[in-house]
Amino acid sequence: MEQPKNDVLKVKRLHVEFQTSHGMVHAVKDVSLEVKRGRIHALVGESGSGKSVTSLTIMNLLAGNGKVISGDVTLNEKSLLKLSEKEKRQLYGDRIGMIFQDPTAALDPLFTVEQLLLEGLRKHRRMSKKQAREAALESLRMMNLRDPEELMKKKPYELSGGMCQRVMIAIAMSMKPDYLIADEPTTALDVTVQKQILEEIYQLSRKENLGVLFITHDLGVVAEIADDVSIMKDGEIVENGTVEEIFYHPQHSYTKKLLDAVL
Ligand SMILES: Nc1ncnc2c1ncn2[C@@H]1O[C@H](COP(=O)(O)OP(=O)(O)OP(=O)(O)O)[C@@H](O)[C@H]1O
Ligand code: NI
Numbered sequence: 004m005e006q007p008k009n010d011v012l013k014v015k016r017l018h019v020e021f022q023t024s025h026g027m028v029h030a031v032k033d034v035s036l037e038v039k040r041g042r043i044h045a046l047v048g049e050s051g052s053g054k055s056v057t058s059l060t061i062m063n064l065l066a067g068n069g070k071v072i073s074g075d076v077t078l079n080e081k082s083l084l085k086l087s088e089k090e091k092r093q094l095y096g097d098r099i100g101m102i103f104q105d106p107t108a109a110l111d112p113l114f115t116v117e118q119l120l121l122e123g124l125r126k127h128r129r130m131s132k133k134q135a136r137e138a139a140l141e142s143l144r145m146m147n148l149r150d151p152e153e154l155m156k157k158k159p160y161e162l163s164g165g166m167c168q169r170v171m172i173a174i175a176m177s178m179k180p181d182y183l184i185a186d187e188p189t190t191a192l193d194v195t196v197q198k199q200i201l202e203e204i205y206q207l208s209r210k211e212n213l214g215v216l217f218i219t220h221d222l223g224v225v226a227e228i229a230d231d232v233s234i235m236k237d238g239e240i241v242e243n244g245t246v247e248e249i250f251y252h253p254q255h256s257y258t259k260k261l262l263d264a265v266l
Contacts, residue, residue, distance in 0.1 A: 010079060012038040012061070012099070012182050012214060017074035019056050019065065030056045032238040033074070036216075037231075038182060043208050043215040045225045045246075047261070048235030054218045057235075058184045060084075061216070062101055063091055078182075097127045100175035104187040106167035110159040116143075116170055117155035124177055142177035143170070146203055165196035169203070176207060182214040183207070189224065201228050222265045226250065234258050 019031035031053045038044045046054050059065050061076050063083060076083045078098070086094065095101075103109050110119060120139035124130055130138065143151035146169040159167055168188060175183060185204065189197040205228045207213050219225060225232055225246065233243040234257065242255040253259045 010040050010181065010214075012216075013075075013077045013080075014057065014061065015075045015077065017057065017060060017076065018072040019053075019060055020070055020072050021066070022068045022070070030069070030238055031060070034235070034238075034240050035074075036233050036240065036243065038214040038216045039231075040181060040214045041208060041212045042230040043205065043217050043228050044231040044233065045217045045219060045229035046233050046235060047219055047222065047225055049220055052235040053238040054220075054235055055186055058101070058186050058216060058218055061184055062095060062099070093127075096123055096175075096180075097178050098180055099182045099184065100178060100180040101184040101186070102168075102171050102175050102188045104190050106164070106171040107159055109171055110167060110174075112158060112160050114158065115155065116157050116159070116162075119159075119170070120155070120174055120177055123174055127178055138177055139173075142173040145176060145207075146170075146173045148173065163196075164192050165200065168192060168196075168200055172200070172203065172207075176211070176213075179211065180213070182216070184216045184218075186218045187220070188217075190219070190221070197224075198227075204228060222261055234261065 014034055014036045017031055017034045021028040021030055034057055036044060036046065046057065048054055056069070060071060071084055117139060120142065121135050124135040124138055139155065140151045143154060148154055148169055162170065189200050192200065201224060204215060208215050217229065229246045232246055232249040233240045234255065236257050242249065242253065242258045249258060250262065253262055
């Protein structure tokens with residue numbers, strides 16, 4: 004498919020509310036941000052600030068008690084919130100992928116790595132089994148996973164947390180998406196593995212021209228990989244800018260407070 008020049012994923016003045024037994028919770032308030040191809044946009048904020056709700060809205064995965072009150076999510080100016088079920092199935096996984104914090108929960112333990120990889124590929128791509136297998140192996144290699152042939156036979160519980168996370172990224176990347184939504188993908192991993200996976204995601208953004216929305220509460224992670232940063236607090240974006248602007252010229256007192264805590 005031909006790529007439009009200004010390929011961009013946008014969240015526009017988004018408001019999301021949840022109906023709860025204690026009344027309405029206004030979780031996302033007037034959030035706007037842009038994810039561009041080949042760049043990593045970090046969405047940063049403390050627990051409960053609305054990061055995951057924002058990403059789930061982009062993926063059309065909002066919980067049943069949640070509602071978009073106003074605003075929009077667009078891909079090249081087409082609304083993603085008004086898609087038919089068929090359009091959603093075509094778009095998600097294919098052009099926009101997602102990875103989560105806990106890969107072991109996301110990967111079905113009953114299936115082998117090969118089955119997990121082939122499922123997505125065969126669903127979205129007209130490929131023979133042989134072609135799909137080759138594509139699966141290639142995406143495992145892309146994640147620097149050694150001996151992919153052996154790995155294909157394993158089930159998720161036989162893998163370490165870091166390997167699992169790499170397999171999940173490989174599954175997402177096997178579809179060659181244009182955008183990847185990554186919700187705290189390295190939080191559960193130890194520091195060395197975390198660094199390696201951050202490096203892989205960074206390389207993917209550059210080599211594959213992948214636009215990444217990277218959700219984290221960790222400004223250290225932001226410093227390592229982000230190009231653009233949005234700081235979120237209590238459902239709102241209090242400040243946004245390039246990573247240099249945020250680290251060297253923070254404007255908002257909350258951003259300064261977050262920086263003081265890590266420096
Ligand atoms: N299904 C739901 N029903 C009611 N409230 C919800 C629901 N999902 C999220 N919320 C509320 O929305 C707010 C934002 O939650 P969200 O999960 O986006 O935070 P977060 O920034 O991702 O935090 P964390 O870093 O802990 O993952 C919180 O107050 C949360 O309790
Ligand atoms: Ni979250």
